[in-house]
Amino acid sequence: MDIFLVWVDIFRNWLTAGIGVPALAAEIFIKIILVLIVIVFVCCNLIVLVWLERKFSAFYAMRRGPNRLGPAGFFQFPVDIVKMLAKEDIIPKAADLPVFKTASICAFITAILAWAVIPLGKGLVLEDLNIGIFYFIAIGSTGTIAFIMAGFGSNNKYSLLGGMRTAAQMISYEIPMAFSLLGVVMLTGSLNLSDINDAQRNVWFVFPQILAFLCYFISSIAETNRAPLDLSEGEQELVAGYFLEYSGIRYSLFMVAEYAHLVAVSAIASIMFLGGWNPLFGLTFIPGFVWMMLKIYFMIFLFMWMRWTFPRVRIENLMHFGWKVLIPVSLLNIFLTSIGLYVFQAITG
Amino acid sequence: MTMAVMFYIIAFVTLGSALMMVISKNIFHSALLMLISFIGVAAVYILLHADFLAAVQVLVYAGAITVFIVFGIMFTMKGEPRKTNPFSQNAIPAAVLILLFIVINAVTVIKTVWPFSNIAPPETTAKAIGDLMLTKYVVGFEVTAVLLLTAMVGAIVIVKGVKKSS
Numbered sequence: 001m002d003i004f005l006v007w008v009d010i011f012r013n014w015l016t017a018g019i020g021v022p023a024l025a026a027e028i029f030i031k032i033i034l035v036l037i038v039i040v041f042v043c044c045n046l047i048v049l050v051w052l053e054r055k056f057s058a059f060y061a062m063r064r065g066p067n068r069l070g071p072a073g074f075f076q077f078p079v080d081i082v083k084m085l086a087k088e089d090i091i092p093k094a095a096d097l098p099v100f101k102t103a104s105i106c107a108f109i110t111a112i113l114a115w116a117v118i119p120l121g122k123g124l125v126l127e128d129l130n131i132g133i134f135y136f137i138a139i140g141s142t143g144t145i146a147f148i149m150a151g152f153g154s155n156n157k158y159s160l161l162g163g164m165r166t167a168a169q170m171i172s173y174e175i176p177m178a179f180s181l182l183g184v185v186m187l188t189g190s191l192n193l194s195d196i197n198d199a200q201r202n203v204w205f206v207f208p209q210i211l212a213f214l215c216y217f218i219s220s221i222a223e224t225n226r227a228p229l230d231l232s233e234g235e236q237e238l239v240a241g242y243f244l245e246y247s248g249i250r251y252s253l254f255m256v257a258e259y260a261h262l263v264a265v266s267a268i269a270s271i272m273f274l275g276g277w278n279p280l281f282g283l284t285f286i287p288g289f290v291w292m293m294l295k296i297y298f299m300i301f302l303f304m305w306m307r308w309t310f311p312r313v314r315i316e317n318l319m320h321f322g323w324k325v326l327i328p329v330s331l332l333n334i335f336l337t338s339i340g341l342y343v344f345q346a347i348t349g
Numbered sequence: 350m351t352m353a354v355m356f357y358i359i360a361f362v363t364l365g366s367a368l369m370m371v372i373s374k375n376i377f378h379s380a381l382l383m384l385i386s387f388i389g390v391a392a393v394y395i396l397l398h399a400d401f402l403a404a405v406q407v408l409v410y411a412g413a414i415t416v417f418i419v420f421g422i423m424f425t426m427k428g429e430p431r432k433t434n435p436f437s438q439n440a441i442p443a444a445v446l447i448l449l450f451i452v453i454n455a456v457t458v459i460k461t462v463w464p465f466s467n468i469a470p471p472e473t474t475a476k477a478i479g480d481l482m483l484t485k486y487v488v489g490f491e492v493t494a495v496l497l498l499t500a501m502v503g504a505i506v507i508v509k510g511v512k513k514s515s
Contacts, residue, residue, distance in 0.1 A: 099381065130473045131401050138404045141412025145384060148419050152377060164423055167416055174412075191475060 004289075005123050008034070034126055038115050042260045049259050050077045053304060060308040087248035092155065095245065099153035104246060104253040107146035111257035114139045114264045119193055121277045121289040132193040133185065136268060137178050140223065143261070144170045147225075147232065147242050150254070154245035162241030165315060166225065166232035172322040173222035173229075179330035180215035183337045184272045193268075197276030204275040208340070211333040213273045215326055217302070220265040222322070224258065226303060228310040231318055262303060263296065270295035356396055363389030374432060376422055384415045398470035401478060 008030065015026040051066070051074055058065025066073025091100060117132040119125035129135050144167050151163015185191060187208065188199040199205075206213050222229040233241030243254045270276060274295045277288030313321075363386050370382035387410040394403035437443065471477060482490050 096375075096377070099377070129400065131404055131475055134401070134404050134408075134475070138408035138412060141408050141416075144412070144416050145381075145419070148416065148423075149381065152419075152423065160423070164420070167420055171413070171416060 003287075004121075031126075038126060039112060042112065042115060042263060043256065045263050046256055046259045047077055049262070049300065050080075052300070053307075056304045057308050081252070084252045085249060089248045089250065090245075092245050094155045096153040096155060099149050100245075101250075103146055103149035103153055104243075104250040104257075106149060107143070107257040108253045108260075110139060110143040110146055111260035111264070115260070117193060118264060118267045119197070119271070119276075120267070120292050121287070122194070124289065125194070128192065128194055131191045133181055133191050133196070133268070133272070136264075137174070137181070140177075141170075141174055146257075150246070151242040154242070156245055158238045158240070159242050159244045162232045162238045162244070165238075166242060169222055169225075169229070169231055169318060169322075172319060173219040173326070176215050176322065176326035176330040177219040177223060179327065179334060180209075180212040180219065181268075181272060183209045183212040183330075183333050186334070186337050186341065193271050193276075197271050197278065200275040200278055204273065204278075206273040209273060209333070209337070211329060211336070213269075215330045215333065216269060216273070219322070219326060220269065221303065221306060222318070224262050224265055224303075226258075226262070227307045228312050229318055230312065231315050262300065266296045266299035266303070267292070269299045274299070352396060356393070359389055359392045359396065363393070374435070376426070377419070380415060380419050380422055383418070384411055387411045387415065399474055401475040 012026060012030055015021045015029065016023055021029070054076070055065045055072070057063075066076040069075040069079060091097070114136055116126045117129050117135050119128065147166040147170070148163045151159045151161075151166070154160075184196060184205050187205060188196050190196060190199075218229075225232050232238075233243070238244070243251055246254060270292065276295070277292040279286060279288070279291050366382045366385040366389065370379045370386065373379045373382060387406065391403040391406040391411070394400075394406060
């Protein structure tokens with residue numbers, strides 16, 4: 001039993017027995033608090049991630065990075081947030097107002113919604129859906145619309161181009177992403193993320209599904225719009241892409257969404273391929289939650305390493321790679337997995 | 350009681366956004382309102398304990414079809430965006446048709462005897478749907494797959510043909 005779940009139980013008992021709140025109201029109240037905790041958790045990750053990103057980019061470019069405020073410049077980002085919040089909210093006169101205003105909120109909501117099914121340890125999940133991984137893919141596919149809304153609502157050529165590129169890129173890379181996750185689902189026979197995690201007690205799925213892991217890794221870089229596949233915001237061609245006209249709090253919502261999506265994609269990678277909260281080398285005295293966070297941050301390290309090592313690819317190369325390499329390879333992985341499953345069943349009888 | 354309240358809220362949002370979609374003068378707004386309507390339908394599926402179907406609805410309609418429609422709008426839109434979805438001139442024939450449609454629907458809904466079931470909804474729906482699709486309804490499933498493949502090949506042929514002639 002996890003310490004967090006014990007706290008939730010104590011709190012629920014205190015609510016119902018201690019001050020006599022009806023059971024349904026207590027349940028709703030606890031759910032709201034848990035949702036807020038998840039949002040705060042994602043935002044806390046954001047602070048660490050932005051600091052890490054700056055430090056990594058400095059390391060790969062042989063610079064020092066932020067080093068003035070706090071230990072190793074850690075308090076640079078909190079100060080940046082204050083600056084963001086105090087900025088004027090500039091809205092272009094020709095913008096499509098309702099679309100422009102809701103776009104950043106939509107981006108934030110779709111990024112947070114994915115967290116409803118992602119478990120961070122045994123039972124540490126808002127809603128352990130039976131179709132967890134399918135829900136994640138479905139919510140991920142709606143994320144595209146927020147970027148299109150931003151690009152279109154700004155009424156700016158560069159924003160529009162950025163939005164269209166995002167749509168093309170995200171739709172193309174969703175397919176290999178879903179196909180690569182299908183291999184793992186075939187091995188476990190379940191769409192539930194906790195079940196998939198439990199199935200990896202003996203062997204992590206990264207070993208039998210190495211092809212799927214590579215496909216998932218590349219397509220999730222494209223899904224999160226990070227370099228080397230960040231065509232939607234290519235500074236040289238598009239100034240900043242779809243969020244060019246945004247400033248202040250609306251811009252920071254896009255940034256929160258981007259990093260929340262990054263952490264979500266890393267969490268899914270660690271649950272599906274890296275064994276989730278199963279301990280490494282049988283070190284069970286370390287709690288599962290810590291293992292999960294270590295694996296998530298390992299995946300984030302890989303993403304950042306890619307981002308600051310490789311140059312941006314051209315748009316047609318990106319689309320060709322998605323449709324002509326990743327989709328056939330992920331289909332081949334499904335084919336090999338199904339043959340492997342039948343051979344395994346024939347051997348073990 | 351809670352279910353009924355939730356149902357009426359969802360129905361209001363779904364039908365309201367569908368109506369707004371028809372009324373809106375800006376075709377881009379219409380596409381976005383259609384997205385809200387699709388998500389409302391997914392919410393109705395969730396009320397009916399069909400979680401897998403709801404996820405499919407979000408994935409296919411909200412995630413793919415709306416994006417493609419918006420994509421098409423972006424490529425073809427010109428001029429002032431507020432006048433891209435004008436009203437039709439044929440108001441009277443349309444009104445007659447809609448009235449007929451409503452009457453036929455209402456008569457069928459009232460005349461049909463709706464069977465009630467006291468069986469609890471199944472816990473997992475994905476497995477049952479998968480089993481049925483690949484055993485009892487395998488022919489329909491395969492025909493759909495072939496149809497989609499044909500559409501895809503057709504699209505590629507059209508694009509390639511334009512390239513050759515130019």
